[in-house]
Amino acid sequence: MKRKRRKRHPVRKAVLGLLVIFFCTALGAGTVWGMKGYGMYQEALTEKPLDVRVEEVRNREDFTPYSELPQFYIKAAVSVEDHRFFDHWGVDLIAIGRAVWNDIKAMSFVEGGSTITQQLAKNLLFTQDKKMERKAAEVFAALEIESNYTKEEIFELYANTVYFGSGYYGIGEAARGYFGKSPLELTDYESAMLAGIPNAPSAYSPDTNKELASRRVNHVLKSMVRHKLITREEAGEIEKSFPFQ
Structure with missing residues (x-):
């Protein structure tokens, strides 16, 4: 006997189609933003290299070294801004995933998922504009920062550049x-x-x-x-x- 083919539910089929379209669109958009972000990142480094920017911060009159930061402040800032700071490599994929989901639900750019390292990258290299290409540029910059500076140095620089x-x-x-x-x-x-x-x-x-x-x-x-x-x-x-x- 021939088995009857199970008919696919039309709603399920439509949802699957929408998911495929969404995934392809997101992949394409991500590629475009990534390329623009990398260009923005390279442009910022050409204008002024990262190590030069870091030295400028360290030479400020009010610069506070890590050893002179209250331990309570360090714990508080890491807790509320980026509680996996000492464990990740500059980018927190869990936080990014949560932020993307919240942005999709709100149909707006409401959450960034930026780590302390990404915030430092923004403070050192970029403007404060909320643009997707800038978020992508932050990722490239964060990876370079993490590969050249210790976590203590990164937090030190963050604390000395963030706006209060x-x-x-x-x-x-x-x-x-x-x-x-x-x-x-x-x-x-x-x-x-x-x-x-x-x-x-x-x-x-x-x-x-x-x-x-x-x-x-x-x-x-x-x-x-x-x-x-x-x-x-x-x-x-x-x-x-x-x-x-």
Whole structure:
């Protein structure tokens, strides 16, 4: 007896077709963005090599070496910005996958999935414009940065180039501008605040909105608890000492 062929459900067939089209479109777009990004990356290096840019940062008056960064600030920033920083090779594929999925759901560029290394690449080499080719350029730059500098050097450079709001670039300017002290003198709650500001400097700066600054510190501390960097009790004690509640 001849077996009857099972008819493929029309809806399932349509969904499969759409997935194939989406995959091919994404692959083609990714190739184009990748080529443009590589060109942008090479253009930036031609304008000024990476090592020259790094030395310029290190020669700044307010440059703060890694040894003078509070350990609490380092843990807080890594926790909230890139908790796999010390394990990845400059690009976090898990974070990128999550970001792409969220962007697709929102039908907008709402999440970037950038690592601390990619953020450093952006600060050193590129503009802040949210363009796909720039994101691709960040990847190429991040790979070069990771191959030439240690994780400690990368975080050091990140902390000295990131924008902290209110016109402060780098943790040295931010610590003195907001608290009137050097980075090494920062308390835990001050470190948590500075770790949280770069996500949205204009919103989380205590000069702009003390309530939002307080909420952001709370978010940073919860992230640190979630990643087992501090206990709930320690987070609670730090929250109580926060002056803008």
